Amino acid sequence: MTFTPNTANSWQIGYQAALNRVRSQLTHAPENFPIRLAKKTSNLFRDRAATQANGLDVSSFSSVFEVDPVNHTAEVGGMTTYEDLVAATLPYGLMPLCVPQLRTITLGGAVTGLGIESASFRNGTPHESVLEMDILTGTGDVITVSSHENDPHRDLFFTFPNSYGSLGYALRLKIELEPTKPFVHITHLRFESATALTVAIKELSASAIFNESPIHFLDGTVFSPTEQYLTVGTMVSALPAGKNTSDYTGMSIYYRSIQSLAEDYLTIHDYLWRWDTDWFWCSRAFGAQHRIVRSLWPKSRLRSDVYWKIIAINRKLKCAEKLDTLKRKPPREPIVQDIEIPVDRLPQFLDFFHSRIGIEPIWLCPLQQRDPGVRWPLYEFDPDRLYVNVGFWSTVPLTNGERPEQGVKNREIEHEVTKMDGRKSLYSTAFYNKDEFWSIYGGLDYEQIKKKYDPQGRFLGLYEKVVEQQ
Ligand SMILES: Cc1cc2nc3c(=O)[nH]c(=O)nc-3n(C[C@H](O)[C@H](O)[C@H](O)COP(=O)(O)OP(=O)(O)OC[C@H]3O[C@@H](n4cnc5c(N)ncnc54)[C@H](O)[C@@H]3O)c2cc1C
Known part of the structure; x- marks a missing residue:
């Protein structure tokens, strides 16, 4: 089922019906097998054990339900990819506060698995701009959670980030958005030592100003101990006279441009996906950076989800x-x-x-x-x-x-x-062994919340998922 964005809450009727269906799937799933999300994409690197599992069909939660251009918020299905989310918000001159680099990372996946990007020095990680979420818990209930001090489920709201679906699944998220401008002016600053680079990271993050302009984005690339760069990005309304935007979705490769250009311009869209085309630089392992191979590789297939498929085949064979x-x-x-x-x-x-x-x-x-x-x-x-x-x-x-x-x-x-x-x-x-793991990742809080929201252990535990790879 798809929902039409921006049709005065019409999405809520379809959404309620979808909630009933997914609750029923969970309630009727055989209890002796763990629950998993049945979805087409994943950005999880670890292997999963090939054990039998109940796959929940969550396809009804993979679109943007509504964008509110006045209040700068969006109502989004938990399995919506950032590619679709950005496509729905950019026409309003808005974007999520932190857009992870890989197009098929979903909003729910980034909130439960801590996405990060170059706006994180000012906006933190994706869960920090969530206003409220509907979460399907292990009891088959769907509860709305927020940070509001009177919310009886605020404990789940705060424990959800980094729980990797082990406490429940986010089906709807209301998130904040921020205004964009059509272009990003980027400057690549070179540093010959990690100490100098670190000093600059501290200064630029604290001031959020570079050459008298606001810094909206900041990330870095280390090529060797003596060749490292910080890339400073500022959103701008128009291109200066004589300047054009670059295109790194075809023959040119973004990460190589960092070494050869002092400054550059990208559309905001191309800036957000600048790393996806070559999966940072990882596409070179598949030959996609070789000139001849690249000239034959369809442009539409220079994408991280295509590389994931190649990895899956390699792992299998x-x-x-x-x-x-x-x-x-x-x-x-x-x-x-x-x-x-x-x-x-x-x-x-x-x-x-x-x-x-x-x-x-x-x-x-x-x-x-x-x-x-x-x-x-x-x-x-x-x-x-x-x-x-x-x-x-x-x-x-x-x-x-x-x-x-x-x-x-x-x-x-x-x-x-x-x-x-x-x-x-x-x-x-x-x-990690269990004790070390839980001392780092909030063991005491986790145990309480797990018992409260998944008392029968319908979802695999965090340690079992992450370390034991069940
Ligand atoms: C090579 C590589 C590079 C990466 N680089 C970046 C990066 O640069 N920036 C970045 O932000 N992240 C990066 N990631 C990490 C990625 O953001 C996380 O793995 C994220 O959790 C993936 O989200 P997904 O939507 O693809 O979810 P999946 O891969 O499908 O699932 C990840 C986990 O989240 C759970 N989950 C998924 N959706 C939900 C939901 N709606 N509710 C509750 N639980 C859910 C699943 O059960 C699973 O345990 C990278 C990962 C890899 C492998």
Whole structure:
């Protein structure tokens, strides 16, 4: 079923009917199998066990129900992709406060799994601009939760981020939007040391001003210990005379432009999806950055969800592993992670990373909690501190007979991040033991909320999902 945006709440009738259907699906699902979302896309890197599960059909919750251009809010189905969400809001000159880079990340997925992007230094992460949500709980109820102090379910509102669907599924979210301008002027600033880069991240994030213009977006790319960039973005209403926008959806590659251009202009649409075309730089693993291959690759297929499909086939057939064995190459450990550390630790973390892991490029994104007065128990930051997200997505060769499934390098990263008072995002593999995991990810709060909203354990627990990969 699809709902037509902006037809004076007409969506609510269809929405109520869809709620009844999904509640009934959950109530009638056999209790001996876990519940899962049956949806077409995913941006979860870890493998799921091939166990039998009850797949909930949530396709009725995958569109934008309403955009309110006066109050700058939107009512959105929980399984709506950011691609569709942005397409619905941009015509009003509005966008979500944090738009994750991959087109098929859904609003519900980003809220429960903590999305991040270059507006995060001023707007925090997607859950921080949610006004209210309808959540399907393990009891088959759909409850509306908000941060309002009289809301009896505000405990679930605050525990939901980083719960990865283990406390319930967000079916409708009312979110804040912010005004956009048609173009983004970007400037790439080069730094030859991580210390200089860190000083600049602190200054630019605190002032939110660059060359007397407001900074709307800030992220960074590290190509080597002596070649690292901060990209400052400012929304502008018009292009200066003689300037044109660049296009990185065809032969030109965005991340390469960072090294060769001091400044650039993109449409706001192309800015938001600048990383998706090449999945940051990861498309090179599929040959999509080779000039001849790229000239033959349909432009419409230069997208992260296409690369996901290639990865799925590779995982199934183990092509890369078999090729390595044939060539007598050592096995490789996948390291696909995002971590957050306090900004002052960045040089130390990058030193460790260059010497012990050696993946390049690396993505950086400063972030700060939007409202210092609230607490998000499953992913707690020091609300007064600036953090930096560090993203790295590749594989590394193993030595000494180590096997990828041992996660030797991933464990080393986990250890280092914890030592630096940081946090690791949970969309990929994790190796923590139970005690360590719960000491980092709000164990006491989680246990109480899990018992209250999913007393029969219809949804897999967070640890089982994330570490045991059930
Ligand atoms: C290589 C890679 C790079 C990434 N880079 C970024 C990045 O740059 N920026 C960024 O923001 N994120 C990034 N992510 C992480 C991504 O945002 C999270 O994995 C997010 O949870 C994916 O959302 P999805 O909608 O695709 O959900 P899925 O992948 O389908 O599901 C993720 C989890 O969320 C749960 N879930 C999904 N929808 C809901 C819902 N409506 N209610 C409750 N639970 C739900 C699922 O049960 C599952 O446990 C990256 C991930 C990968 C693998």
